[in-house]
Amino acid sequence: xxxxxxxxxxxxxxxxxxxxxxxxxxxxxxxxxxxxxxxxxxxxxxxxxxxxxxxxxxxxxxxxxxxxxxxxxxxxxxxxxxxxxxxxxxxxxxxxxxxxxxxxxxxxxxxxxxxxxxxxxxxxxxxxxxxxxxxxxxxxxxxxxxxxxxxxxxxxxxxxxxxxxxxxxxxxxxxxxxxxxxxxxxxxxxxxxxxxxxxxxxxxxxxxxxxxxxxxxxxxxxxxxxxxxxxxxxxxxxxxxxxxxxxxxxxxxxxxxxxxxxxxxxxxxxxxxxxxxxxxxxxxxxxxxxxxxxxxxxxxxxxxxxxxxxxxxxxxxxxxxxxxxxxxxxxxxxxxxxxxxxxxxxxxxxxxxxxxxxxxxxxxxxxxxxxxxxxxxxxxxxxxxxxxxxxxxxxxxxxxxxxxxxxxxxxxxxxxxxxxxxxxxxxxxxxxxxxxxxxxxxxxxxxxxxxxxxxxxxxxxxxxxxxxxxxxxxxxxxxxxxxxxxxxxxxxxxxxxxxxxxxxxxxxxxxx
Numbered sequence: 008x009x010x011x012x013x014x015x016x017x018x019x020x021x022x023x024x025x026x027x028x029x030x031x032x033x034x035x036x037x038x039x040x041x042x043x044x045x046x047x048x049x050x051x052x053x054x055x056x057x058x059x060x061x062x063x064x065x066x067x068x069x070x071x072x073x074x075x076x077x078x079x080x081x082x083x084x085x086x087x088x089x090x091x092x093x094x095x096x097x098x099x100x101x102x103x104x105x106x107x108x109x110x111x112x113x114x115x116x117x118x119x120x121x122x123x124x125x126x127x128x129x130x131x132x133x134x135x136x137x138x139x140x141x142x143x144x145x146x147x148x149x150x151x152x153x154x155x156x157x158x159x160x161x162x163x164x165x166x167x168x169x170x171x172x173x174x175x176x177x178x179x180x181x182x183x184x185x186x187x188x189x190x191x192x193x194x195x196x197x198x199x200x201x202x203x204x205x206x207x208x209x210x211x212x213x214x215x216x217x218x219x220x221x222x223x224x225x226x227x228x229x230x231x232x233x234x235x236x237x238x239x240x241x242x243x244x245x246x247x248x249x250x251x252x253x254x255x256x257x258x259x260x261x262x263x264x265x266x267x268x269x270x271x272x273x274x275x276x277x278x279x280x281x282x283x284x285x286x287x288x289x290x291x292x293x294x295x296x297x298x299x300x301x302x303x304x305x306x307x308x309x310x311x312x313x314x315x316x317x318x319x320x321x322x323x324x325x326x327x328x329x330x331x332x333x334x335x336x337x338x339x340x341x342x343x344x345x346x347x348x349x350x351x352x353x354x355x356x357x358x359x360x361x362x363x364x365x366x367x368x369x370x371x372x373x374x375x376x377x378x379x380x381x382x383x384x385x386x387x388x389x390x391x392x393x394x395x396x397x398x399x400x401x402x403x404x405x406x407x408x409x410x411x412x413x414x415x416x417x418x419x420x421x422x423x424x425x426x427x428x429x430x431x432x433x434x435x436x437x438x439x440x441x442x443x444x445x446x447x448x449x450x451x452x453x454x455x456x457x458x459x460x461x462x463x464x465x466x467x468x469x470x471x472x473x474x475x476x477x478x479x480x481x482x483x484x485x486x487x488x489x490x491x492x493x494x495x496x497x498x499x500x501x502x503x504x505x506x507x508x509x510x511x512x513x514x515x516x517x518x519x
Contacts, residue, residue, distance in 0.1 A: 010097035010104065013111045014075075014090035015134050016082050017127040019341040020259050020296060022134035024111075026076040027087065029094035034070035040091070042075030045083045045293065054085075055092045057118035062167045067099060081339060083293050086125040089114035089144070092167060093174070106174040110142040111135045113149070120167040124148035129258035132156040133251075144170060150183050152258060152267040195239045195275075199413040203404030204230055210395045210506060212417050215241055216424040217440035217485030219478075220327065220349040220390060222312075224513060225397025227359040231352035235277075235308045238350060240414035242273040242305070243422045249304045252344060256296050256303060274305030274347075280314040288322045294334045294341045299326055302347040312353040313382040320387065323349065327390045330442070348441075351391070355380070355513045362513055364398055380514055392441060392478045394509040424488040440485045445477050452484045452495060461497050465504050469511070479503045 011028040038052045052073075059066060073091055075082050090112035096102050113131055114122040124146040132153045135143055142160045145153050150163035162180055164170045172178040198208060207223065211234055214221035223231040245253070250269045257263055257270060278287065278298045289297035299307055299322075309315060326332040326345035334341045355361040356376045360369040371379075388394075428439055431451060437443065443451055454462065466476060482503040483495045492499070 008098045008100065010094055010107070012090050012094045012097065012107050013135075013138075013140060014087050014113060015111060015131040016080065017084060017086075017130055017259060018081070018339065019294065019343060020130060020255050020300075022127065022130040023080065024134055024138045024140075025080075025082065025087070025090075027090040027094045027112075028074045028076060029091070029098040030072045030074075031067060031095070031098045032070050032072075036068045036070065038066070038071045038073075040073050040075070042078045043081050044075065045081060047085050048075070048082045048087055051085065051088050051091055051116075054088050054116045054118060055095065058088070058116040058120045058167050059092060059095070061118060062120035062171075064096065064101065066095070071095060071098075084125060084127070085115035085123075086113045086127070086131070088116035089122060089167075089170065092116060093170065096171065102171065102174050106177075109140055110144060111140045113143065113145040114164070115146075116167065122146045122164050122166055122170070126261035127259045128152040129155060129251075129263075130255045132159055132161070133255070135159065144173075147181070147183065152263055155254065155267065155269050196233065196237045197240055197414045198237050198417055199409075199411045201230060201234060201237060201411060202407045203400045204234065204397065207234055207395055207397055208412075208417075210393055211238065212241070212421065213482065213485055213489065213506075214348070214350070214393050215243075216421045216489055217392075217428070217481065218348045219392035219441045219482055219485065221351070222388075222391040222394045222510070223350075223352045223397050224355055224394065224509070226363045226365060226399055227354060229397045229399050231397055232310055235310070235350050235352060237414065238306055238308075239273065239275045241418040241421050242275075243418070243425050245271055245273055245304060253304050256300055256344070260295055260301065262301075274302050275308065276302040276305070277308040277310065280309075280311050282315070282319065284316075284319045284322055287319055288326075288332055289334050289341075289343050290336070292336065294336055294343075296343045297332075299323065299332060299345045299347060300343040303344045305347060307347045307349050309349070309351045312351045313379055315382075317382050317384070321384060324386055324390060346442075349391070353383070385514075388510050388514070389472060389474050389478075391510070392482050393506040395506065396509045396512055420489060423491075424485065427488045427491075440481045440488070443481055443484070445473075448477055448480055452480045454480075454495060454500075458495060458497055458500055461500055465500070469504060469508050471507070475507060479507050482506060 009030045011026055014025045014027050015022050016025045040049055040052050093112055115125055117123055128149045129152055132143055133156055136156055136159055143153055144162045144164055147163040147165045150161055153161040173180055225231055250271055253270045276298050287297050287299055289300055330346040332343050332345045356371045356379050358369055358371050361376055432438055483499040486499040486502055487495045
């Protein structure tokens with residue numbers, strides 16, 4: 008007898024519907040799985056056989072063939088166990104066929120029949136909704152994550168016997184109690200606690216308003232890391248579409264926690280400098296998203312940038328331009344989203360005092376400084392929209408008590424500037440000034456005669472490339488938006504050029 012049920016397969020961060028077909032026929036007794044399967048899926052037959060036996064069901068002494076269709080798509084993960092078991096039982100006449108209609112099955116089986124949780128539930132349920140399926144049976148522990156998708160009926164199950172009883176007798180299922188939304192922790196530092204560093208604070212506000220890449224260079228103890236950690240407090244809210252994008256990534260990586268909710272605060276990822284290339288970009292035999300994808304729609308903070316392996320940080324070059332990263336493995340090619348704001352901090356030399364106000368304290372030799380700064384390539388520097396030289400905080404600023412502008416005040420201006428961008432790019436596929444393609448810069452960032460003459464002079468003076476020229480224009484557009492100005496002025500361009508020329512203070516000095 009032949010029967011089929013529906014399940015789903017996750018590839019990268021996307022999911023597709025898989026038809027699990029079971030056929031029981033006369034012939035040599037065997038249990039065979041086919042359909043381009045990974046090792047963990049091939050092992051499902053042993054888990055299913057044990058789970059059925061320990062749940063009181065004995066497989067017939069016949070030829071059992073289970074096919075996972077389509078056969079040209081690699082099947083990964085252990086979430087097919089439940090669907091395979093139900094398909095086999097249905098083919099053996101143990102389950103009413105009508106109860107399988109309009110239902111998708113997800114879950115890993117233990118040998119004792121328990122249904123264990125799996126990762127990637129959110130994209131799986133979204134795929135079911137897109138396919139017109141309205142009911143999903145999934146592990147009890149995954150219930151809250153499945154409920155994040157509206158217009159779906161989620162049935163949480165604990166073991167195989169409960170699943171069979173529900174399908175045959177419509178036995179009521181236990182529903183987990185509701186919990187408060189989790190999201191990201193909100194206890195981040197406030198800019199009110201940052202004394203001094205007005206130039207740095209302004210640059211940070213501009214960077215966040217346009218989601219521009221941001222590099223801070225300066226001596227140790229100047230407040231670079233502290234300012235970076237305050238950035239989440241001024242990030243704008245996420246749209247529902249952005250929340251779903253980010254939540255899918257965290258679901259696939261199993262980072263939702265026990266009480267999942269749609270991630271409603273922009274991610275802030277700060278990996279240690281010992282991270283591997285695969286950890287940053289994503290990888291593995293079945294590639295999973297890395298840190299740059301976990302920072303999607305948020306911030307990736309790389310502290311002590313030169314301490315990262317050069318081959319690791321050079322990976323950033325392509326996703327900073329394309330906003331996605333392509334990972335190729337034997338199992339296939341995967342594309343992960345990587346639209347993030349890069350924030351970096353570094354010292355100008357191993358001791359940290361080269362080209363600073365305390366340059367006399369620098370005891371590094373020229374070869375040491377050359378090697379240290381040489382770890383950051385010029386192509387990567389070109390991709391930094393704003394570069395700020397940070398000086399040490401003065402005593403009077405350190406002992407200052409209060410009076411600083413709060414993150415909430417800064418955030419209001421950031422939100423207002425991004426609202427201008429939202430209206431400006433309403434008909435485009437991009438959302439922020441930092442994403443304006445070169446072909447659209449004349450349309451969205453037109454310059455008058457005086458501004459054009461100024462930029463022509465700066466192009467030669469600063470030795471700008473085509474990429475850095477466009478970045479200056481984009482930053483100037485954001486500065487004008489923060490001031491509520493429709494047109495870019497020379498003062499906006501001057502400040503943008505200042506931010507783009509700061510890196511020359513260190514790299515050109517190092518070359519002399």
